[in-house]
Amino acid sequence: MTIRVSTVTPETGGNIFKRYYSIFLSGYKEQMKPVIGITTALIQGAKKMYATVSNNYVHSVERAGGIPLLLPIVAAPETRERYLSLIDGLLVTGGDEGVNPQLYGENPVRQLECICPERDQSEVHLINESMQRNIPTLGICRGMQTMNVACGGSLYQDIFTQVDASLGHLPKNMPVDSVYHAVTFEEGSKLESIFSTNRLMINSFHHQAVKDVAASFTVTARSDDGIIEAIEHQNHPFAIGVQWHPEDLTLKHSHFLELFSALVRASNTL
Numbered sequence: 001m002t003i004r005v006s007t008v009t010p011e012t013g014g015n016i017f018k019r020y021y022s023i024f025l026s027g028y029k030e031q032m033k034p035v036i037g038i039t040t041a042l043i044q045g046a047k048k049m050y051a052t053v054s055n056n057y058v059h060s061v062e063r064a065g066g067i068p069l070l071l072p073i074v075a076a077p078e079t080r081e082r083y084l085s086l087i088d089g090l091l092v093t094g095g096d097e098g099v100n101p102q103l104y105g106e107n108p109v110r111q112l113e114c115i116c117p118e119r120d121q122s123e124v125h126l127i128n129e130s131m132q133r134n135i136p137t138l139g140i141c142r143g144m145q146t147m148n149v150a151c152g153g154s155l156y157q158d159i160f161t162q163v164d165a166s167l168g169h170l171p172k173n174m175p176v177d178s179v180y181h182a183v184t185f186e187e188g189s190k191l192e193s194i195f196s197t198n199r200l201m202i203n204s205f206h207h208q209a210v211k212d213v214a215a216s217f218t219v220t221a222r223s224d225d226g227i228i229e230a231i232e233h234q235n236h237p238f239a240i241g242v243q244w245h246p247e248d249l250t251l252k253h254s255h256f257l258e259l260f261s262a263l264v265r266a267s268n269t270l
Helices: 010-031 055-063 077-086 117-133 142-150 190-195 254-267
Strands: 035-039 041-044 049-052 067-071 089-092 137-140 181-185 199-202 217-223 228-233 239-242
Touching: 035 055, 035 077, 035 117, 035 254, 041 117, 055 067, 055 254, 077 117, 089 117, 089 142, 089 254, 117 137, 117 142, 137 142, 137 254, 142 228, 142 239, 181 190, 181 228, 190 217, 190 228, 190 239, 190 254, 217 239, 239 254
Parallel strands: 035 067, 035 089, 089 137, 137 239
Antiparallel strands: 041 049, 181 199, 181 217, 217 228, 228 239
16 A cells, blocks of 8 residues: 655645635635624613614615624714724615704704704714725715715705705605605616616605705706705715615515615625
């Protein structure tokens, strides 16, 4: 019987290490799920202030294959910087409070009943840094408006008093998981590709809207009354804002999960 003895030299040992490391890295990339940072709001309870967000954002990110990580509002820039080091993608959420109009050089109108400067400061920082670092970013409703303002745009503080012939955008008695009106996507936009259509029925719960679009963004969807319903960054690999609430629709209307899947795919880099 012949016994074969393999000699491992520094050269062959190095090649073996490289081969197994390559196999390990390939499997690691395949299994690794991207961390999606989800911004939160400050909600005053009976006795305490809470950092909170709708669980539908969490469920939608998780169902799309991401790991949801809630990002409480903080004042310290270094803490927000640490957030950015932990996440692979950013989801800027909606909320009942308006974006502070002083950020785009206006005073509040009577219809703007609530703002949260602490939230604006935190989210504007996260958005600007995400744009600089090419972190995939999705803004939803208020989140889209904040993205636009952070990058130099402005808003209608109240579309029902500032936009002539506006249609319904804030139904009082509609369930959040029911669609309400249609939007039309621009040909060739990322959203047209994501949803595989140029027209989509959506839900709607807003009285503010994008007015002047930031120079770095392009309008990619409008409702039939001309209200801007989506924007996309011109140079960033994935920076999209939508005016509706897809997170509330993903269970009942599964095609809305495609938007979160697109965010997760864009964030799935090592």
